[in-house]
Amino acid sequence: xxMDDTLVIGGRKIASRLVMGTGGAANLEVLERSLVAxxxxxxxxxxxxxxxxxxxxxxxxxxxxxxxxxxNTAGCRTAGEAVLTARLAREAVATDLxxxxxxxxxxxxxxxxxxxxxxxxxxxxxxFTVLPYxxxxxxxxxxxxxxxxxxxxxxxxxxxxxxxxxxPHNIAMITEAAGVPVVLDAGIGTASEAAQxxxxxxxxxxxxxAVTRAGDPERMAHAxxxxxxxxxAAHGAGRVPRRYWAQASSPNLDP
Amino acid sequence: MHVxxxxxxxxxxVGASVLDAxxxxxxxxxxxxxxxxxxxxxxxxxxxxxxxxxxxVEVLTAVQGG
Numbered sequence: 001x002x003m004d005d006t007l008v009i010g011g012r013k014i015a016s017r018l019v020m021g022t023g024g025a026a027n028l029e030v031l032e033r034s035l036v037a038x039x040x041x042x043x044x045x046x047x048x049x050x051x052x053x054x055x056x057x058x059x060x061x062x063x064x065x066x067x068x069x070x071x072n073t074a075g076c077r078t079a080g081e082a083v084l085t086a087r088l089a090r091e092a093v094a095t096d097l098x099x100x101x102x103x104x105x106x107x108x109x110x111x112x113x114x115x116x117x118x119x120x121x122x123x124x125x126x127x128f129t130v131l132p133y134x135x136x137x138x139x140x141x142x143x144x145x146x147x148x149x150x151x152x153x154x155x156x157x158x159x160x161x162x163x164x165x166x167x168p169h170n171i172a173m174i175t176e177a178a179g180v181p182v183v184l185d186a187g188i189g190t191a192s193e194a195a196q197x198x199x200x201x202x203x204x205x206x207x208x209x210a211v212t213r214a215g216d217p218e219r220m221a222h223a224x225x226x227x228x229x230x231x232x233a234a235h236g237a238g239r240v241p242r243r244y245w246a247q248a249s250s251p252n253l254d255p
Numbered sequence: 256m257h258v259x260x261x262x263x264x265x266x267x268x269v270g271a272s273v274l275d276a277x278x279x280x281x282x283x284x285x286x287x288x289x290x291x292x293x294x295x296x297x298x299x300x301x302x303x304x305x306x307x308x309x310x311x312v313e314v315l316t317a318v319q320g321g
Contacts, residue, residue, distance in 0.1 A: 022319040031319070046320025049261040049313065050282045058319045059286050072321040087295045088315045091288035099321060208321060 005232070007203055009181050010097070010129035010150030012068075014204070015041040018194075018228045019070065019183060021208025025217065028057050034211050035065055038221035044070045044099055044208070047089050059093065070131070072099040077112070079119035086123050098123060099153070099185075099206075100132040109159040113140050117147065124148035133185050136170040138177060145180050152178060153185035153206060156197065160209045162189030168200055175201030191220075191227035198231025199239070256308035269308075273301040276312050287316045 007014040020040040025031035035043060045058055062069055071089035076082035079102060086098040102119055104112040111134050123130045129150045134140055141152040154174055157163035164187060165171055175182045184197035185206040194205045205228050214220035256269050260280055267275060273289055273296050289296050290313045296304050306312065 021321040023321055025319060044321030045317040047288075047315045048318045048320075050280075050287050050316040059317050069317065070321075071317060074321055084290060084293060084295070085315075088288040088290055088313075089317070091295055091297060092286055092315060093317050101321075 005236075007181060009131065012097075012129070014068075016225075016228075017198070017204040017232060018225055019043065019185075019204055019206040020211070020221075021206065022058055022062075022212075023208045024212035026212075028061055030217055031058070031212070032061055032065070033218040034221040035061075035067060037218045037225065038211065039225045040067060042068045042070050044072050044206070045093070046072055046074045047085050047092065068097070069093050069095055070097050070099050071095065072133075073101045073119075074103075076102050076119075077104070077115070078102065079115045079122065082115070082119040083122050083126075086119075086128060087126070090128070096127060097129045098131065100130050100149075110155075111135050113137070116140075117143055120144055120149055121147040131183065136167050136174070138170060138173040141174045141178060141182075145178060149180065151181040151183055151203075153183040155186040156184055156193065157187030159186045161187055162210060163187055164189055164193040165196055165200070168196065171197065171200045171202065175203075188224075191223040194224050194227040195231035195234070198228055199235050201235055204228070256306075258306050258308070258310045258312055260312045261314055267306065270305050273304045273306065273312070276306060277301070277314065280314070282314060282316075287314055289314050 007017050016039045018038050018040050020038050020043045073082040073085040082102045102112050102115040103109045120130050120132050131151045132144050132149050133153045136154045144152050156165035181203035183204040183206050184202040188194050188207040188210045197205050211217050211221045257264055291310050
């Protein structure tokens with residue numbers, strides 16, 4: 001059975017279902033080895049004030065590796081800030097893709113749903129392909145889809161916590177109902193959690209910290225790649241129903 | 256006249272353009288984007304867009320993150 005199982009977001013084919021972040025990597029060399037091991041084809045960057053002394057290292061790296069850029073609006077607290085940052089990103093790196101992040105406070109880094117929906121609507125109207133980082137709220141996910149987002153990206157748990165997927169049932173409800181791709185974004189700590197996201201029906205996983213701050217980032221990147229592939233295959237294969245009592249898997253003894 | 260470039264006060268000639276502001280801080284011209292007083296100025300408009308006195312110029316680029 002051979003089917004085209006390529007992820008498509010906003011009309012773009014995305015070769016890998018593992019979307020990577022670049023934050024937290026010790027240096028560009030480690031980042032490069034991790035990105036290659038992950039097999040990713042889409043990777044986030046942040047927008048910050050230019051530093052005359054600093055180079056454009058991460059941009060050059062991603063372009064050399066042939067990885068598509070996904071600029072984010074990290075650090076924005078209001079819809080207005082996020083819209084301006086997205087427009088600057090489009091100008092700076094020439095893409096209409098944006099990972100829309102509008103967080104409420106530093107302590108939780110949880111999305112502010114009111115500002116997020118407002119920004120999403122404005123950016124869709126302005127021609128962006130909007131991938132919003134959102135709460136694990138099926139209603140908000142639906143609203144984001146309704147205003148024209150090309151995907152929804154619910155969190156498993158707060159950014160950088162590595163707490164995995166705290167509300168798997170909510171993620172399942174989101175994937176069950178969504179008409180656009182669902183990307184599990186934030187909270188993944190280890191490979192089993194990436195596989196779980198895919199088994200819950202997510203179309204892709206976005207992670208950074210779990211790889212960049214792992215003991216061996218390159219090895220963890222490889223583990224994540226395998227986990228996403230395994231979870232995708234398992235989801236497609238259809239797991240057995242859970243049973244209360246045992247069911248023998250060998251024939252009964254002859255009487 | 257003075258303007259604010261990425262939060263730092265700079266003296267520029269009256270009528271200086273966005274491009275002049277970039278030259279003043281010596282940043283690469285590729286991979287950056289500019290906003291003046293909260294509105295994006297497209298690359299093609301940099302030479303022809305004069306800065307008002309006291310303008311707040313933000314020059315951003317992509318860095319590791321997310």
